[in-house]
Amino acid sequence: MADFIGRRPIWSLIIILAVAILVWLIFAIWTPGMEASFGRKRVFLSALFNGITLGALYFLVASGFTLIFGLMRNVNLAHGSLYLFGGYLGYSVGEWTGSWLVALLVAFLVVAIVGILMQVLLFRWMEGQDLRQTLVTIGLSIIFADLLLWGYGGDTFQVTAPDWLSGPVTLPFAVALRSNGEAVMMTYPLVRIAILCGAIIVGVLMWLALNRTRVGMLVRAGVDDRDMLSATGVRVQLVFVMVFAFGAGLAGLAGVVGGTFQSLQPGEDTRILLSSLVVVIVGGMGSIPGAAVGALIVGLAEQFGSVYMPTYAVMLTFIIMVAVLAIRPQGLAARR
Amino acid sequence: MALAGLDIEQRARPRESFGEWVARRGTAFWVVAALLVLMPAIASPFWLVQIIAYALILGMIALSLMFLAGYGGIVSLVQMTVAGLAGYLVAILGSSAITQISLNWPWWAAVPIAILVATVFGTLCGALSVRTEGIYTIMITLAIASAFYYLTLQNYTIFNGFSGFNGILPPVFLGVDWGQGIPFYYLTLCCVALAYGAVIYVSRAPFGLALQGTRDNPRRMAALGFDVVAHRIAAYGFASLIAACAGVLLVWYQRQISPGTAGVGPVVDMLIIAVVGGLSRPLGPFIGALVYVLLRTFALDVLEGLGLDGRRYQLLIGLGFLIIVLFSPDGLIGIWQRLRERYRRSDEARDGAMGGGGAR
Numbered sequence: 001m002a003d004f005i006g007r008r009p010i011w012s013l014i015i016i017l018a019v020a021i022l023v024w025l026i027f028a029i030w031t032p033g034m035e036a037s038f039g040r041k042r043v044f045l046s047a048l049f050n051g052i053t054l055g056a057l058y059f060l061v062a063s064g065f066t067l068i069f070g071l072m073r074n075v076n077l078a079h080g081s082l083y084l085f086g087g088y089l090g091y092s093v094g095e096w097t098g099s100w101l102v103a104l105l106v107a108f109l110v111v112a113i114v115g116i117l118m119q120v121l122l123f124r125w126m127e128g129q130d131l132r133q134t135l136v137t138i139g140l141s142i143i144f145a146d147l148l149l150w151g152y153g154g155d156t157f158q159v160t161a162p163d164w165l166s167g168p169v170t171l172p173f174a175v176a177l178r179s180n181g182e183a184v185m186m187t188y189p190l191v192r193i194a195i196l197c198g199a200i201i202v203g204v205l206m207w208l209a210l211n212r213t214r215v216g217m218l219v220r221a222g223v224d225d226r227d228m229l230s231a232t233g234v235r236v237q238l239v240f241v242m243v244f245a246f247g248a249g250l251a252g253l254a255g256v257v258g259g260t261f262q263s264l265q266p267g268e269d270t271r272i273l274l275s276s277l278v279v280v281i282v283g284g285m286g287s288i289p290g291a292a293v294g295a296l297i298v299g300l301a302e303q304f305g306s307v308y309m310p311t312y313a314v315m316l317t318f319i320i321m322v323a324v325l326a327i328r329p330q331g332l333a334a335r336r
Numbered sequence: 337m338a339l340a341g342l343d344i345e346q347r348a349r350p351r352e353s354f355g356e357w358v359a360r361r362g363t364a365f366w367v368v369a370a371l372l373v374l375m376p377a378i379a380s381p382f383w384l385v386q387i388i389a390y391a392l393i394l395g396m397i398a399l400s401l402m403f404l405a406g407y408g409g410i411v412s413l414v415q416m417t418v419a420g421l422a423g424y425l426v427a428i429l430g431s432s433a434i435t436q437i438s439l440n441w442p443w444w445a446a447v448p449i450a451i452l453v454a455t456v457f458g459t460l461c462g463a464l465s466v467r468t469e470g471i472y473t474i475m476i477t478l479a480i481a482s483a484f485y486y487l488t489l490q491n492y493t494i495f496n497g498f499s500g501f502n503g504i505l506p507p508v509f510l511g512v513d514w515g516q517g518i519p520f521y522y523l524t525l526c527c528v529a530l531a532y533g534a535v536i537y538v539s540r541a542p543f544g545l546a547l548q549g550t551r552d553n554p555r556r557m558a559a560l561g562f563d564v565v566a567h568r569i570a571a572y573g574f575a576s577l578i579a580a581c582a583g584v585l586l587v588w589y590q591r592q593i594s595p596g597t598a599g600v601g602p603v604v605d606m607l608i609i610a611v612v613g614g615l616s617r618p619l620g621p622f623i624g625a626l627v628y629v630l631l632r633t634f635a636l637d638v639l640e641g642l643g644l645d646g647r648r649y650q651l652l653i654g655l656g657f658l659i660i661v662l663f664s665p666d667g668l669i670g671i672w673q674r675l676r677e678r679y680r681r682s683d684e685a686r687d688g689a690m691g692g693g694g695a696r
Contacts, residue, residue, distance in 0.1 A: 143654035143655060
């Protein structure tokens with residue numbers, strides 16, 4: 001941190017200023033003049049929170065995606081299908097047992113097993129063949145998409161949130177002032193906040209596991225030099241299978257989460273896949289902090305875009321990707 | 337400098353006579369060419385336009401992908417988007433049933449500008465994605481393609497959003513209505529032949545040889561003084577030109593264009609077509625396209641004939657694609673070549689056995 005300020009004083013100043021302005025925008029009561037130029041504060045705040053929580057969802061999907069890529073150089077273009085599969089599965093289990101947490105757990109486990117099967121049956125035989133893996137996963141995603149369409153039809157599904165997570169909460173941000181001078185507070189769905197907290201916990205745990213544990217050390221060593229790691233007697237294949245299972249499981253988990261505050265339908269798989277592609281391109285391949293930064297940027301860009309420039313919302317995300325590629329082709333947080 | 341670096345070898349080759357040129361193509365080539373030219377006499381209008389012309393158009397888009405992937409080692413998913421943009425521009429600049437947007441330019445102004453703009457767009461996408469390699473290229477071009485799809489879906493002022501454009505009619509000139517079955521078929525065939533010839537010519541020209549060099553060993557080519565990035569961008573430009581022309585044909589064939597034309601599905605389908613056919617030769621994409629069109633058209637009947645659900649043809653395509661990718665990386669062309677190779681080897685072995693093994 002101090003190192004960054006020392007090296008890039010101007011950038012640090014800009015970032016600090018931007019954060020200060022943002023904090024002020026969030027906490028201050030907007031004057032009528034500001035409301036005239038930026039729209040209502042309620043709209044701004046809900047775009048901000050929706051963007052952050054959407055970013056949390058993208059982080060859950062993209063972190064699994066980037067972990068698998070980082071370790072195995074395996075672009076799994078069926079990752080979106082795993083998300084959708086997890087979502088549908090969570091819906092079925094949730095309807096059957098009535099428990100959201102059980103749905104979450106079952107989706108994680110079952111999709112992790114699917115991931116293990118994919119790794120053992122297919123990808124083990126084509127290590128290092130990038131294009132072939134990509135094509136195989138494209139083929140798989142077509143098959144998955146059609147199987148899911150077969151099983152669940154073209155309807156839209158929504159996973160029901162548990163009672164203790166439903167309903168709004170009041171946040172300590174004033175949206176506007178009543179005529180008697182009393183502040184109107186912001187309310188926001190509790191489930192989205194819980195999901196944000198969950199994503200932060202998952203992210204922190206993943207970062208700790210990667211940086212502070214022996215398994216994490218093996219994984220990072222595998223990313224850097226797989227041959228040397230296997231030469232030291234580590235069973236690299238086992239590490240690969242575990243990481244693939246965990247990454248796939250996260251996609252399944254995210255499917256249930258996404259199904260809770262968005263909806264599930266055919267086509268959602270490609271949408272999520274593309275979002276996570278952009279997230280990891282922006283953040284940097286194989287980096288967990290990169291996935292977090294990228295997910296936040298993409299989520300915010302999508303929400304603010306759809307509020308303030310609806311016709312060109314997609315272009316905003318795209319322009320961010322182009323800008324990042326032009327300045328740092330390896331992504332914002334990648335080391336190389 | 338670098339673009340013309342390899343032409344000495346080319347000039348050294350003596351010019352071949354017409355007879356040699358004809359002979360060098362082989363019998364199969366001329367049989368297929370004659371068959372294609374005489375097709376209107378053989379095939380019913382349905383087969384002529386719905387199957388063969390459509391397969392030729394899709395094959396032409398896949399050909400532009402094959403050029404990039406086979407000769408440049410660049411797997412770009414943006415080619416269908418280039419074609420889609422050209423189609424959209426024809427609808428916007430020319431005339432369509434959406435009169436409040438279409439500018440009603442004559443076709444000879446709308447079509448060249450559409451092709452030009454789409455080619456520039458494709459080249460710019462190339463300039464953006466050549467900064468990265470391999471998988472990253474696939475991901476970035478996929479992201480660009482989907483951005484275009486969502487833009488056309490959400491934008492109503494220029495692209496007319498979800499419903500797109502309909503009533504786009506092929507032009508009438510030289511006294512011929514090019515929208516009629518047989519003229520349209522010949523127009524398509526002509527464009528495809530030009531594109532096919534151009535790809536073969538460029539692949540053997542100094543530029544194409546240098547491009548294949550950058551595919552095999554970019555560092556060595558850079559050390560030899562070739563500008564690898566410039567070659568790749570130029571390859572994108574050439575491929576985009578082909579894709580743009582095919583896009584114009586596509587919009588005339590369908591008479592309408594909507595976001596779905598260049599959606600994520602068709603973008604991936606194009607990769608499937610090229611890979612299933614084979615990326616090693618310009619012929620591959622056309623074989624892939626023919627297989628794809630036949631599957632799309634008849635899978636429903638065949639599946640229902642077998643007592644299965646006809647809507648599962650997507651599953652069939654996915655499985656077929658997976659099997660080909662797993663077992664034959666060079667697609668159907670690769671299978672054909674391997675079969676021929678095996679046949680020839682067993683032939684040689686038989687000859688060798690008859691000669692008492694002395695031939696070795």
